[in-house]
Amino acid sequence: MRAMRADLHVHTCLSPCAEPEMVPTAIVDRAKRMGLDIIGICDHNSAENVSAVLEAGRRRDLPVIRGMEITSREEVHVLGLFGDEEGLSALQDLVYRNLPGENDPDFFGDQTIVDDSDDVLGCTTKLLIGATGFSLEETVQVIHEAGGLAIAAHIDRERFGLVGQLGFVPEGLPVDAVEVSPHASVEDWPDHTAVTFSDAHVLRDIGRSSTSFMLEGATLAEIGKALRNEDGRGILTGGGD
């Protein structure tokens, strides 16, 4: 078992609000240089670049956790993290069926799908910046039913954070953790399992905020145990810059 530093909330060029420089090889390169042991890819309401970053990471020996950042109908962002392709793919289908609208790249930005060598494969036309039809509770539920971990994203931020949108964390909401942004501290959330990641939309932000876990290996199952403080796994520290 060893300490592993993880930044599990990184966007790619698929997110309309992320920079075009967020391509697989550049993300992996930056993560390696920042000394991260694990990264996670969470684009808005889509996972179409996850496998490309996974492959780019494999070549450089950097474990990549699959994920997606889902927007609930209250406009609360929730991270879903997955250990296998099947669960994430099922969730992707479900989210796309419940995500209205079509993207206008001139207004919202490009949504570029790439391969593991950063070559452009195309664009998704779904309105990824939009909100799904799922309530917050349903969002957590569909992530869990697909076998993922659900983490309320950047809970301290007014825009698209749970507390900004809904005032406080609803009692009994079964999230596996809450994520605080690089601007806040995990110590501010003593009543919750709190982690911090970068939410990087540009290369220089990758690893700007990260959480060190005590893990047996870089897998989702191990991260789940760490969040539940099981079998000696746990959260060591979390912080920014």
Next chain:
Amino acid sequence: MKLAEVVDELDLKVRTAGGALQIEVRGGYASDLMSDVIAHAARGCLWVTLQVHQNVVAVASLKELAGIVLVNGREPEEATVERAESENIPILVSPLSAFDVIGRLYALGIEGGTG
């Protein structure tokens, strides 16, 4: 003005706490960010929002608001209804947009209330 009169004037549908409509409406507040309502809405205000999540009830209760008007024909979630009944918070529904609801409230003499 009593909440019951507002319900009549705007033809609002009463979804919860029908017995609590004799409360005095002291002003109005409109926001879909609950953190903002917690920070700025004044006691006794009627709150206009499109959020249907159960946290609206806790916020209305905390701030001692007169009631909640849901706009665009949005219906409260089941958990929201249950919670509003148990906390006796009136939830009213209008098919109109927030803009039109607020305009009509203003025409009735209800002004913005912050505190």
